[in-house]
Amino acid sequence: xxxxxxxxxxxxxxxxxxxxxxxxxxxxxxxxxxxxxxxxxxxxxxxxxxxxxxxxxxxxxxxxxxxxxxxxxxxxxxxxxxxxxxxxxxxxxxxxxxxxxxxxxxxxxxxxxxxxxxxxxxxxxxxxxxxxx
Numbered sequence: 001x002x003x004x005x006x007x008x009x010x011x012x013x014x015x016x017x018x019x020x021x022x023x024x025x026x027x028x029x030x031x032x033x034x035x036x037x038x039x040x041x042x043x044x045x046x047x048x049x050x051x052x053x054x055x056x057x058x059x060x061x062x063x064x065x066x067x068x069x070x071x072x073x074x075x076x077x078x079x080x081x082x083x084x085x086x087x088x089x090x091x092x093x094x095x096x097x098x099x100x101x102x103x104x105x106x107x108x109x110x111x112x113x114x115x116x117x118x119x120x121x122x123x124x125x126x127x128x129x130x131x132x133x
Contacts, residue, residue, distance in 0.1 A: 025076065029100045032076035037061070038069050042078060045092035049082075055090065 032038050041055055056066040070090050073079035077096040081088045 026100060026103060028076040029078065029096050032072050032078055033100070035069070035072075038073055041066070041069055041073065041090075042092060042097075045079065045090060049089040049091040051087045051089050 033042075037059065040059075044050060044055055044058075052063050052066050052070065055070070056063045059066065070079055070081065073090075074081060078093055080091045080093050082091065
């Protein structure tokens, strides 16, 4: 089981080795993105800032539950909340998403290699099947 110490220690090692920018906690970003409701909230916020009640509208969960999701997104640096009279509208902060995508892009060559190998295997299987007919 990962403890808070091991997560923070792993993050420090990643920062020191250039795997992540010091200002972005990728663990927090990916934790935030791991939940479908939080991803849907981010999608909603692409259209502009919104209050908790506006965000909660399409969901079958309470406003306090939405607030908890927003806190996770805030901690990850994906959402910013302002004080606007009685409202606390949330606004998307895409910079940390860009860092997470940048980290994932490093794996793109592996995706291409895997698909190329699959294509080659399927071509071989197809040609063997055609030879057998």
